[in-house]
Amino acid sequence: MRKIQVFDTTLRDGEQSAGVNLHAHEKLEIALQLEKFGVDVMEAGFPASSDGDFQSVREIAKKVKNCTVVGLARTIQSDIDAVRSAVQDAAYPGIHIFVGTSPIHMKYKLKKTSQEVIDLSVSSVKYAAQFFSHIQWSAEDATRSDWTFLAEIIEKVIDAGATVINLPDTVGYTTPEEYSELFKYIRSNVSNIEKAKLSAHCHDDLGLAVCNTLAAVQGGVDQIEGTINGIGERAGNASLEEAVVALKVRKDFYQAETDVELTQTMRTSQLVSKLTGMMIPQNKAVVGANAFAHESGIHQDGVLKNKETYEIIDPEMVGVTSNKMVLGKHSGRHAFRDKYKQMGLDLTEEEENRLFDAFKDLTAKKKEVTENDIFALMIETSLKG
Numbered sequence: 001m002r003k004i005q006v007f008d009t010t011l012r013d014g015e016q017s018a019g020v021n022l023h024a025h026e027k028l029e030i031a032l033q034l035e036k037f038g039v040d041v042m043e044a045g046f047p048a049s050s051d052g053d054f055q056s057v058r059e060i061a062k063k064v065k066n067c068t069v070v071g072l073a074r075t076i077q078s079d080i081d082a083v084r085s086a087v088q089d090a091a092y093p094g095i096h097i098f099v100g101t102s103p104i105h106m107k108y109k110l111k112k113t114s115q116e117v118i119d120l121s122v123s124s125v126k127y128a129a130q131f132f133s134h135i136q137w138s139a140e141d142a143t144r145s146d147w148t149f150l151a152e153i154i155e156k157v158i159d160a161g162a163t164v165i166n167l168p169d170t171v172g173y174t175t176p177e178e179y180s181e182l183f184k185y186i187r188s189n190v191s192n193i194e195k196a197k198l199s200a201h202c203h204d205d206l207g208l209a210v211c212n213t214l215a216a217v218q219g220g221v222d223q224i225e226g227t228i229n230g231i232g233e234r235a236g237n238a239s240l241e242e243a244v245v246a247l248k249v250r251k252d253f254y255q256a257e258t259d260v261e262l263t264q265t266m267r268t269s270q271l272v273s274k275l276t277g278m279m280i281p282q283n284k285a286v287v288g289a290n291a292f293a294h295e296s297g298i299h300q301d302g303v304l305k306n307k308e309t310y311e312i313i314d315p316e317m318v319g320v321t322s323n324k325m326v327l328g329k330h331s332g333r334h335a336f337r338d339k340y341k342q343m344g345l346d347l348t349e350e351e352e353n354r355l356f357d358a359f360k361d362l363t364a365k366k367k368e369v370t371e372n373d374i375f376a377l378m379i380e381t382s383l384k385g
């Protein structure tokens, strides 16, 4: 089984979500939870971007002991120096240097030629190599970059000392097939590629981030990147919890595994949601409130007979105590009976019929029927239970 490293960027790319502004103590709380979640690399921030970010990366680097802590830097010496001092106390320090490699980024944003971008990348990686043994270099907007150019620059940054090569889908533009092909192309066209790990970093503009991340695993990457709950710039990043659970559930297909402690999934997701103020959609895969809820009578009946009829993820595996049977207009007698028995009620067939009819009438007026509603129906229908 191939090992896939997990790189979390909730505290850097995730914090770039519009409207999110975490305090240093909140970032530390998330970092410590990410450590429990078992990520291999944590991007704690962008130290050169502000004094606050610098301090919080420094604090995280001091406290987190079980994973690599990296800070982001442009190809500028002062950015590299800022990361260097911010992560100096980390048990496993690292740096993440990025530069735009697509024609549009080089021409309009950087105003540099492709040769200048190569020179900057090589000199910044060489400079960082004096201080770091873990150096990730990212080709920003890789998926809109020229593949021949990517192969050329990657070979040079690996020679300069880069240990991880990340090819981000910065604007969420690629497709699963194309992204997987890109990694295969790089692996076969960069002569020194075995000296570095390959990493995938996806954004969700077309709703394909997790799908593209998993396609990259098929394309042979060694590391996947993402954020908890998929928070991040614009439509966000790949949801890390979705990607790692997909790898676990479809291990047979991907033939790859991570070291993530999946039982910490729900706790990590809830904490990030609470501290960032970004609500989790109810129907979100893995961590949404409805992810393990069943409402239709046919589904409830199936699940009561054998959970695997409609559940492919064991709720306990991701830290959810149990699935949930929602009593509503689609529910059938089987789930209704199961519910009143759980409530400690013992009814004759005739009593059950009366109560079930009253319950069905109520579902026409109310979306979800609760235990309290059932007790109220008992009184209305003059049942003692």
Ligand code: KIV
Binding pocket: 013, 098, 138, 139, 140, 141, 168, 169, 170, 171, 201, 203
């Ligand atoms: O999406 C992106 O390109 C990034 C880089 C900084 C790696 O987040």
Ligand code: ZN
Binding pocket: 013, 168, 170, 201, 203, 237
């Ligand atoms: Zn990004």
